[in-house]
Amino acid sequence: MLLNTLLPNTLIVLLTVVGMELFAAFAHRYIMHGFGWGWHRSHHEPRQHWFELNDLYAVVFAAIAIVLIALGTAGAWPLQWVGAGMTAYGALYFIVHDGLVHKRWPFRYIPRRGYLNRLYTAHRIHHAIKGREHGLSFGFLYAPPVARLKSELRDHQASLREDAARDRHAAASGDDGENATPPPRR
Template sequence: MTNFLIVVATVLVMELTAYSVHRWIMHGPLGWGWHKSHHEEHDHALEKNDLYGLVFAVIATVLFTVGWIWAPVLWWIALGMTVYGLIYFVLHDGLVHQRWPFRYIPRKGYARRLYQAHRLHHAVEGRDHCVSFGFIYAPPVDKLKQDLKMSGVLRAEAQERT
């Protein structure tokens, strides 16, 4: 039971970590070089942004190894990171960005909210003024729309298009 709780706690901590990394590193000057590819249209199977997943996979692999040899708790933390990575892949890469061989757009429930929240994240060009940085938790869509309107970025982009 304790190991299960470690995995669940790690998944929750990973969502907070992913939010923070996404908000302040990927959308900051340090990480935008990789993440920018995720905000641009392309027809490639992979994008430079996928390197972030590789970084987390390396960290999890190291934790699996160290946990197996010296500190078993680290093995369970690595498992939680891996579970989070699978959830991320299904929800973000699959559901939101349709990086799987079939198309499914959710019409109701939490999956729709998650889908809409992340689409609103991509409604802004560039790295500034984006909303919704989590991958499992999605704030209410109405609040995100309000935040985008309050920032003025949508009005400015609409004016640039005309």
């Protein structure tokens, strides 16, 4: 009997952790760097206090996990395991993102190679682009290859330099920009 419940429940937890990474990457790109930028902006600015407005996202997801666990233990079978998977993802996020990458607790290790270095470097590259647009690497537990991210960052920085040079040229020539060809959207 134990195997009949342990295996499916464990599978639900693991699939939920994977699903949360997919959802978190989507939410980070399209919500946090979209209409939810009001909360997330605090995460891209120098931290003034221990808490930042962006931490409200963690509170929202924790509340959802608590409700799922409560509903599941009240009889809606798989929901407690989905909530447990969300909680496991939240713990991993706290350890890797808040601890390893952002040093929000007294954990000062900087990985030099392997998976943790890839996560660390990818998230640092994410923060190298100021503002909410043109971001790179939105996942928290998965990161694209660092070489690809560095190449994309170089391309982005070159594009910014080209735009600035075009703006300086237009200002120097007295062109108000009405007759100028708009820069390509990136």
